[in-house]
Amino acid sequence: MTHVYESVLDAVGHTPLIRLNRIGEGIGAPVYLKAEFLNPGGSVKDRAARHMVLAAERDGTLRPGGVVVEGTSGNTGIGLAIVAAQRGYRTIVVVPDKTSADKLAVLRAYGAEVIVTPGGLPREDPGHVSQLARRIADETPGAWFANQYDNPANPQAHVDTTGPELWEQTAGRVTHYVAGIGTGGTVSGTGAYLKRVSDGRVRVIGVDPESSTYGGGDGSPYYVESIGHYLHPGTVEDLWPQSFHTDVLDAVERVGDRDAIETTRALARQEGLLVGASGGAAVAAALRVARGLGPGDLVVVVAPDSGRNYLSKYFDDGWLLRNGFLDGTGTRPVLGDLVAGAPAPAVVPATASVAQAREVFDRTGAEVAIVVLDRASTAPSRSAGDVIGALFRDDLKEDPERLPVAAVLPAGGAGEPVDEAFARAGGDWLAVLHDGRVRAVVPRPLVASP
Structure with a gap:
């Protein structure tokens, strides 16, 4: 049957299920994978966007000629x-600086005004994504703040x-x-419907990055976009989205x-499915769940968005190497070989006193x-996103009143060839990353000629 729609809004949804063979x-x-990347905008979020805008039109909070404002990844x-382009609105979006360049280009292609703000900020900071978006909405005539995190239409x-x-x-x-x-909208809304229609038979499983607080992590930074809950240590009150209904999850x-x-990457190369890493995380979890089930069961997993938004990240070997997600080929010495037996790096908390910092150096x-x-x-995260600087033992000899924190050390991935990593990074010291976290700190003289 040929589908003919009156506008792009009618083309949202109706995405296929594809078996993972x-x-x-x-x-x-x-x-079976729910191919949400086949929505017009390339993600499951088209559904929430359409619902939120139409609901705002119905209740009068978004009027003709208005401005749609949102904080988003x-x-x-x-x-x-x-949706705004089709309905005749302007769009302003605030995004964290970890958002892929590919997504920023797509946003601008649709005519959105894009404002980039640091992602690693306490929730109460005026520059935080949600705070900045809300302030822009308050200060812009005719603006409506979509607020996907707390909007029931999500x-x-x-x-x-x-x-x-x-x-x-x-x-x-x-x-x-x-x-x-x-935001919790996809897992909560779909899960609630499936539980109701199946009389509670369907089990709902949420998927979360290891360090995200939803699943009990410490809230430290992670590398998978559009999933999880980062918590800055300076956040006063950790508020979870109202769109996330925890009671739905099993x-x-x-x-x-x-x-x-x-x-x-395996989905692209083995199934011909180019999805984002949040979809990869969901599939990894779904396969884990399915291994404990039998042929009478049927698992459905959501692939929220397209891998085309992440060609410069998860599908870029250079990016993966620099961040420690690819291992060496075995043909050349790599940083991982160099630090295989090395101790974990010395870690000084940002709030430590000079005396406490000296204790760290003396102990390590x-x-x-x-x-x-x-x-x-109990243990520092050592996530690259949590590292704010470096501290040298020699700089404490003059008995400073405050910690003389130096700039963040240049970094190289554990799978990078030693000579290439130091040539690219420069400097006398290098932080070696494995899976995006600092595995060790090594000096140049030990691995390269002066």
Whole structure:
């Protein structure tokens, strides 16, 4: 049947289910992927964007000629920009600086005004994504703040569309629904519908990065976009989105960055499916769940967006090498070989006193330490996103009143060839990253000629 639509808004949804054959080989339960990257804007967020805008029109908070404002990691902004273009509104989106360049280009292509702000800020900071977006909305005549995190139309979009589609597509055979937790709208809305229509038979599994607080992590930075919940140590009150209904979930599967990225790349090369790393994380979790099931079960997993938004990240070997997500080839010495037996780096919390810093150096014998944001955990995260500077033992000899924190050390990935890494980074010291976290700190004289 040929589908003919009156506008792009009618083309949102109706995405296919695709069975994972090669990547799921040997698993008893079939696993089907909900291809949300086939929405007009390339992501599941088109559904929420359409619902939120239409609801705002109905209740009068968005009027003709108005301005749509949102804080987003990119996908919701793209969806809103598409809906706004079709409905005749301007769009202003605020995005964190970790957002891929590909997404920024797409946002601008749809005519959105893009404002980039630092991503690693406390929630109460005026520059925080949500705070800045809200202030812009308050100060812009005719503006409406979409606020996907707390907007009830976000999960409702999936109660009304995604859930019924999945139930119909599987003829009611779905037993397990797996989706990443970002704002929580997709997993909550779809999960609520499936539980209701199945009389509670369908199990709902949320997927979360290992360090995200949703699944019990310490809130430190992670590398998978559009999923999870980062928590800055300076945040006074950790507010979770009202769009995330925790009572809908039966379990949360935590997935590490490397597992998510490797699964993302495997989907492209083994299934011909180019998806983002949040989809890779969800599939990694879905396969984990499916291994414990049988042929009478049916697992559905959501791939929220397209890998075309991440060609400069998860599909770029250079980016992966620099951040420690690719290992060496075995043909040349790499940084990982150099630090294989090295101790973990010396770590000094940003709030430490000079005396406490000296204690760290005395205990570890290190010449240089990384300075990190303080976290309420038994061990420092050492995530590259938490590192704010370096501290040298020699700089404490003059008995300074405050920590003489130097700039962040240049970094190289554990899989990078030693000579190339030092030639690229420069400097006398190098922080070696494995899976985006500082594995060790090494000096140039030990690995390269002067």
